[in-house]
Amino acid sequence: MNEEPLLATGKRRFAPWLIEPMMRNRGIYMKVAVAAALINIFALVSALFTMTVYDRIVPNDGAASLVGLSIGLVFVIIFDFVLRLLRVYFVDVAGANIDHDVGETLFAKLLALRLDHRRGSTGALTGLMRELETLRDFFASVTLTALIDVPFIFVTLTVIAMLGGVLVFLPLAMIPVVILSGILTTPALDRMSSRSLGDGLLKQTVLVETIGSLETVKAIGAGPMLSGRWQKALISHSESSLGQRLISSIPMTVANSASTIAYCGIIIVGVGLLRSNEITTGALLACSILCGRALAPLAQIATLLSRLSATRVAYRQINALMDAPSEGPQGDALHPGVLRGQIELRNVGFRYPGSPEKALEQVNLTIAPGERVGFLGRVGSGKSTLARLVLGLYEPEDGVVMIDGIDVRQYDPNELRRLIGAGMQDNVLIAGTVRQNICLDRAVVDQDEMIRATEISGTHRFMGPITNGYDLRLTDRGDGLSGGQRQSIAIARALAGRPQILIFDEPSSSMDAQTEAELITRLHPEVQGRTLMLITHRTSLLALVDRIVVLDKGRIVADGPRDAVLQKLTRGKAA
CATH class of the missing domain: 1.20.1560.10 (ABC transporter type 1, transmembrane domain)
Structure with missing residues (x-):
């Protein structure tokens, strides 16, 4: 800035x-x-x-x-x-x-x-x-x-x-x-x-x-x-x-x-x-x-x-x-061309404005390039807050959030987010066509790439047969579509352009079990070799990750291989 x-x-x-x-x-x-x-x-x-x-x-x-x-x-x-x-x-x-x-x-x-x-x-x-x-x-x-x-x-x-x-x-x-x-x-x-x-x-x-x-x-x-x-x-x-x-x-x-x-x-x-x-x-x-x-x-x-x-x-x-302060550094910002996908949080603490308690406290976490990590925890444990900090939507109160060894505050926010595919929990769609919602006027997302992303997300299944499918104009926030359809379009938007880092927050919360199972099957080869942060309450989605981090009251309480953490959680519930 x-x-x-x-x-x-x-x-x-x-x-x-x-x-x-x-x-x-x-x-x-x-x-x-x-x-x-x-x-x-x-x-x-x-x-x-x-x-x-x-x-x-x-x-x-x-x-x-x-x-x-x-x-x-x-x-x-x-x-x-x-x-x-x-x-x-x-x-x-x-x-x-x-x-x-x-x-x-x-x-x-x-x-x-x-x-x-x-x-x-x-x-x-x-x-x-x-x-x-x-x-x-x-x-x-x-x-x-x-x-x-x-x-x-x-x-x-x-x-x-x-x-x-x-x-x-x-x-x-x-x-x-x-x-x-x-x-x-x-x-x-x-x-x-x-x-x-x-x-x-x-x-x-x-x-x-x-x-x-x-x-x-x-x-x-x-x-x-x-x-x-x-x-x-x-x-x-x-x-x-x-x-x-x-x-x-x-x-x-x-x-x-x-x-x-x-x-x-x-x-x-x-x-x-x-x-x-x-x-x-x-x-x-x-x-x-x-x-x-x-x-x-x-x-x-x-x-x-x-x-x-x-x-x-x-x-x-x-x-x-x-x-009011703007995002990004006060001087010249870094404009990354590509990202390797390494994510690191060091002693991160964060409190939402006006909140009496911290959403995150003393969080230390390292995600290697290409590693797929699932985040579990109760409501309000800080999972979505982690995603917001990695995207640079908020700045940590304490500590530092880094991507590829560089503080995210040094990057140009728009350039950084262009290289990250994010499907947030709200699934807000913009007034305009389905095509515009997926492509977002990005040069790297042409028609073929859009179709590829929609086939993976399942959007092509309900938009392809319609005469004016991808040119169908949506009203504010995608009213008129079901929650699952909005989620599907949001996932396609995140996948389009093949970003190296993917962040999904409850990507299938509005989908039925069969649709979710088909989505997992199509996503599995897509996320290979990419850094994935998957926030979910559904254990079925954990098939996409090989590591699980469990949060509680803003702190990491468990971190390890998927199967080992799941077994530990199962024994804890049984006890």
């Missing part, structure tokens, strides 16, 4: 995952800035046109001059229209580029996230990914437009001062009022934004949990309980969102009222100046038009301040995810 970019002072740069994509689009932003500048300049033209008509054209009956001015105004309006479209287009292009880059970075970070540092449920994480859009919109579009328009407030005020003199003080006095209203509401808005985000993530959690296990929810009658949670989450989120909207509307309402006050003030004061001949009618009208233009960006600032709180909360949440 690359180290995070640092400034010359040694301090970490602010959100490089967001700032760097924005910097790569600075050329587009320059075009947006130029377009915005011209739009603000053209906005002065309509006021100056009005002043010229009332002060020059009307008194002198200059119809020809009016035609000329009108033609010029038409060109200005056309250019203004085109520039506004271009500004929207450029902002959207930059936003889409940033959305792609940041979204890709965030998804890669999610895949590389160490499981022992994962925080929150699946629903909370998916909801957090949605907050990326809030962050991107603030930094990529809303903020940019407001920042470009703000300096032209003073340009417009300067023109008002040139035309109307003291009239400029009326809109000028409204600026601090709007800014102050935004500043004063910020603390309350921060609290409501944080609460609203938390309530939204909770609602997302209930929704994802229910949809993801809808069949189970129906079967066990958990609907009323989850409905209660959903109703509670809805009420809480609606209350916090209502409070957030009400508070955020205060600065915008103040900005609109300030604009009205300034406009009416210019008319009232301007009439007095007009009577004393200090300004002309055209100047008064121009100043009233420019007043609205000068204060329009203040509404954007008010909106910006109201969105700043939500953005700040979203940034803290996403940045916490980006700052």
